[in-house]
Amino acid sequence: SxxxxxxxxxxxxxxxxxxxxxxxxxxxVTMMFWYRQQPGQSLTLIAxxxxxxxxxxxxxxxxxxxxxxxxxxxxxxxxxSNMSPEDSSIYLCSVRAGQGDTGELFFGEGSRLxxx
Amino acid sequence: xxxxxxxxxxxxxxxxxxxxxxxxQTSGFNGLFWYQQHAGEAPTFLSYNVLxxxxxxxxxxxxxxxxxxxxxxxxxxxxxxxxxxxxxxPWDSNYQLIWGAGTKLIIKP
Numbered sequence: 001s002x003x004x005x006x007x008x009x010x011x012x013x014x015x016x017x018x019x020x021x022x023x024x025x026x027x028x029v030t031m032m033f034w035y036r037q038q039p040g041q042s043l044t045l046i047a048x049x050x051x052x053x054x055x056x057x058x059x060x061x062x063x064x065x066x067x068x069x070x071x072x073x074x075x076x077x078x079x080x081s082n083m084s085p086e087d088s089s090i091y092l093c094s095v096r097a098g099q100g101d102t103g104e105l106f107f108g109e110g111s112r113l114x115x116x
Numbered sequence: 117x118x119x120x121x122x123x124x125x126x127x128x129x130x131x132x133x134x135x136x137x138x139x140x141q142t143s144g145f146n147g148l149f150w151y152q153q154h155a156g157e158a159p160t161f162l163s164y165n166v167l168x169x170x171x172x173x174x175x176x177x178x179x180x181x182x183x184x185x186x187x188x189x190x191x192x193x194x195x196x197x198x199x200x201x202x203x204x205x206p207w208d209s210n211y212q213l214i215w216g217a218g219t220k221l222i223i224k225p
Contacts, residue, residue: 042120042203042215043159092158104149105213107158 002027002095013083013115020079021111023093028073033105034066035092043092045082049076083115120216122204127222128194136189136202144209146172146184150178150189153204153218159203169195191221199223 003026013019023032032049046066047057055068069077080087090110097103119141128134138142140148147166165171165180165187177190189202201218208214 040125040217042217043205043213044215045213104161104164105151105159108156112156 001028001089001097002106004093004095004106004108006093006111008111010112011110013113015084015115017083018079018081019083019113020077021093023076023078023108025074025109029095030073030074031096032070032076033094034068034097035089035094035107036076036093039089045081046078046091049078062082080113081115085115088113088115118208118214120204120206120214122202122216122219124217125220125222127224128191130194130196130223130225131154132194133190133192134194134221136191136221138187138189138204138216140185140187140204140206140214140216142185142206142214145182147205148178148180148187148204148206149213150176150187151205152200153203156199158215159197162202173217196223196224196225 005024007022034046034063035043036095039045045058046061047055049055049068049070051070065081067079090112092110093108094105127141135203149164150162152162153159163178165178167182168182170177170179180187201216201220203214205213
């Protein structure tokens with residue numbers, strides 16, 4: 001298993017500002033995943049953060065809007081840049097249990113952002 | 117394309133049994149997960165099926181039929197705390213999780 005700490009847990013932000021979400025894992029992991037879940041919607045993968053290389057973004061998400069850092073094997077940040085009300089969502093950090101690509105996902109508590 | 121189909125909402129009575137169905141279409145298949153998500157919280161892992169058949173884990177069981185692209189989650193002896201959304205998520209050939217919108221389960225006394 002993995003214990004994941006995310007912060008902030010929630011925030012209210014003004015349009016046009018940026019916010020950085022931090023994710024700390026209690027063990028070393030190769031890949032960390034950033035998801036977004038808009039109200040009543042399914043989880044949507046934003047990007048995969050790999051230590052020592054650029055993050056891999058999914059279709060519809062770009063680095064300028066969602067820059068990611070991965071300075072070491074236990075920590076990552078996701079920045080939501082130039083926010084608009086459409087960015088109001090829960091942002092979730094997750095990691096896989098086990099080795100390689102297999103194993104279930106463990107999630108952080110989520111960061112609930114409201115953009116006014 | 118890739119698609120997950122689950123009922124949007126179900127209602128059941130405390131102490132009863134409920135079955136939540138999931139049909140899926142994916143590019144390849146490497147197993148299927150069920151997650152539970154309480155309102156305002158992160159999803160938590162419930163079960164994983166990669167072979168056909170039933171996996172039992174306490175009050176929760178999960179079934180898979182790969183040939184039919186079908187899975188279900190069976191919850192027995194329902195408790196009020198089981199009120200949550202249940203997410204079906206198959207793995208495609210690239211080990212990408214494909215998430216459905218989930219089934220909101222409402223438990224009534």
